Amino acid sequence: MKRRSVLAAIGVTGLPTAGCLGVPGRDGQSDSCPDGTHFSLQKVTVPHVSNEFSTDIESVPYAARMVLTRALATETGDSTSRSYYALHPPQEYVVTESGDYYHVETTDFNATETVGYEYSVEIGVDEPSLPNTNGSHSFADLPAHDRESLRSAVGNPHLLHAPHYSFSVVFAYENAGVRHRSLFVPETESHYLEWNDVLLRLVFDEQRTVEITSTTVSTTLVAESPEEFFRYLCRERGTDLGQLTNEQRDIVTQAIEGTYTECGTDSDAFSTLREQLTDENNRHSLLARYDGSWYFVHLS
Known part of the structure; x- marks a missing residue:
């Protein structure tokens, strides 16, 4: 069940x-x-x-699941992470x-505004439509922080194979060095990306101010x-x-x-x-x- x-x-x-x-x-x-x-x-x-x-822990969206898993692995049952994406289990x-069974509490603090770059994602692009350029990338070859943003945005990569599924992703980084190494910052018109045997097209939508927040996740065994x-x-x-x-x-x-x-x-x-x-x-x-x-x- x-x-x-x-x-x-x-x-x-x-x-x-x-x-x-x-x-x-x-x-x-x-x-x-x-x-x-x-x-x-x-x-x-x-x-x-x-x-x-x-909620089964495997059903928790990626960003929240990662900090929750780290919390469960500690002696105190606590872990803190910082992200644009919500770190609260559903x-x-x-x-x-x-x-x-664990009771989960979350505490947000130290919110800071920064610039975020939002891209809409088209899933299942036909390969013949690829431009004759070096604009196609493999997910595995992306910088680690760009991969984390994409995983956090989709929540569960299996959804890439779901019919009619679509999503957008925001790349938002406080550290100047991290921003410099990002493939998507500053914005460019579009990128093609192969992920989980699916070809994606990421199209830049807008640059806007977003909020990055630290979140402490605390877990207590109850049953x-x-x-x-x-x-x-x-x-x-x-x-x-x-x-x-x-x-x-x-x-x-x-x-x-x-x-x-x-x-x-x-x-x-x-x-x-x-x-x-x-x-x-x-x-x-x-x-x-x-x-x-x-x-x-x-x-x-």
């Missing part, structure tokens, strides 16, 4: 929703109450939680090939199996819905069967229920336990 697979869509109920005149539409929300409060619960399993709340938790991660996340971001009134139980039942919606001011029963699902930082719980089962919480 792929770790980034999306949870199954929430079902639709034909029951009328308390506090709202309309009946939920196919998206689970009432057509007559688009700005109301919508509450849904979907039963989850251990694989659901792993897939929804963690999820708060990552799972390694060995099945260990060594999917089951342990499930228990950890339930403790950290889960709520046990106990001691509910009959009215609140009706609300939860409707949320499980589809979507419960309230328009305007929340009823006392729903307001108290929302308080149970909200922590001191005003974050709603990711998971809720009801009658012995755990559910994914959707509250909007």
